[in-house]
Amino acid sequence: MTAAPLLEAVDVERIYRPGRDIEVHALRGVTLSVERGDHVAIRGSSGSGKSTLLNLLGALDRPTAGYVRYDGRDVRDLSDPELAELRNTTIGFVFQSFQLLPRLTALDNVALPLIYRSGTHRSRRDRALAALEAVGLSDRVRHRPSELSGGQQQRVAIARALVTEPALVLADEPTGNLDTATGLEIMALLEDLHEEQGTALVVITHEQHVAERARRQIELRDGEVTGEHVRVDPTPRRGAP
């Protein structure tokens, strides 16, 4: 008997009704799955529905039809506190615009997810420090986001995503606001951490060269999956089936 995949989307549809007679079909029946430790890229141009898909995969939104399941649990069955807990323990987000809180230091930003679970102030601080060290920013822990470069801010965001030791990191155009060189650094960092910690990595992107780095690439167009490529890799990744 096979265990349920970490994350599974089955025939997922998402319809928006911005006006009374207007219907926008952002997703028209998407099916995909992500196993633990997997590295998946979802590639699509703007308007393909990739942001909508990210929101659904990240349990920030519910599908109009179809299922999104985490370890077999349907997201639609979860209450607001349960969804919050899912996001807190299982998912780590990395956003294109970093989404750091401007008034907090890097350390406090990284520690933020830990506030929403039990634990002492010191344990939070220690874990945040460890996460920042893992992304190479030990010397910037007291800096505010405005005092950091784009690449450094994204590192802080990655540290924040990983501080809760989630099973999955969802990255939405992580290199979108960075120059090419920095972008590559960030992708390398994400991939290194994914390998070291066995965290599944799902990258949403419109860029081909970013998508190609993943083991699996899923093409999304006009709200539908139009293709999937799996890279045949001589080096097996840790945690892959």
Next chain:
Amino acid sequence: MQAIVANRMRSVLTTLGVVIGVLSVVLLVAIGQGARTEITGVIEGLGSNLLFVLPGDGDFGAAPTRSRFTTEDVELIDRALPGDDERAAGYVIGGETVQADGQRVTANVFGVTASYPTVVSRAIGRGQPITESDVVTGRRVALLAAGTADELFPGQDPIGRTLTIGSIRFRVLGVLERVGGTAFGPDRDRQVLIPISAGQRLFGTNRVDAIFVRADSTDTIDSDRATIESVLAERFAPEDFSVLSQDEIIGVVGDILQILTLVLAAIAGISLLVGGVGVSNIMLVSVSERTREIGLRKAVGARTRDITAQFLLEAIMLTGFGGLVGLAAGVGLAELVAVFAPIPAEVTWWSIALALGVSIGVGLVFGVLPARRAGRLDPVEALRHD
């Protein structure tokens, strides 16, 4: 918490309404309380075990009744009461211009029976009291209260000197001991006492405005009251007179002033409400500004109730802090008022508790709406917001 500190200026302006509201409540209640204490003090200072015989049915809210008492009633009451001492005293009062030696003041002139100073415990400082014979003959002699003596005869001895009350000349018999001034109520150090008969002639009447009776002790108050009532019942209809004990008057006065104090507090409370509305307004702005932050917090695991609690707490901290500042300012101002002005101000523990409780309550009530709005934000929309 950072949010409050970061927008220091805005937080200060927001809490200003709460600060002023709390300040006003504390200060006005202090003044009301002080007035109450002082006025009851004046009434008690007249001596203890006093009964007040007043015209009318004792309803303080109604228009004053013309007195129909005469000096004969005073004598009848005195005779009816057990014991030899003179225990009843009557007075008639009018405001008159009093002049002496180029100095001119307006003072309360009391025409009194000879027993008056004893009955209301008004000691003579220097000179002679008004005697029974003075009253019988209507002699034009006067006793000055200490303040009036200073005003009319500054730096001189007034005894034996002449002064004019209205247009009639009187000779100064003596000076009363200083009692101490109060802001509210009559200033007992600015009075002139003359024989009641002379006073009645001066005012052109034969009425007695009110009668004081001193009971022997607290135990005899009720029996004395009954005696007085039976004497007067033979001469007047029941609605024409009332006999009140000191406690009763203090009670009524106290109640009136208590209501006044509460009214003042309520009015001050309105400004607190306005302050609360200001807090609500700013919290809504704050929520709107921090929409992205709320979205992010939800993305990392905050529940709706976590967000709501966070913003509600911020509102309460704002108003609670404003309450503390307002409290300190109110207490400080009350102390200042008590020192520099004749207006009394007495800070009570319940006004402090009320002010603090209300300021926190205001934070709760006016913070709930914005806090709930914050909690209910959809994370997807919120993260997209600019």
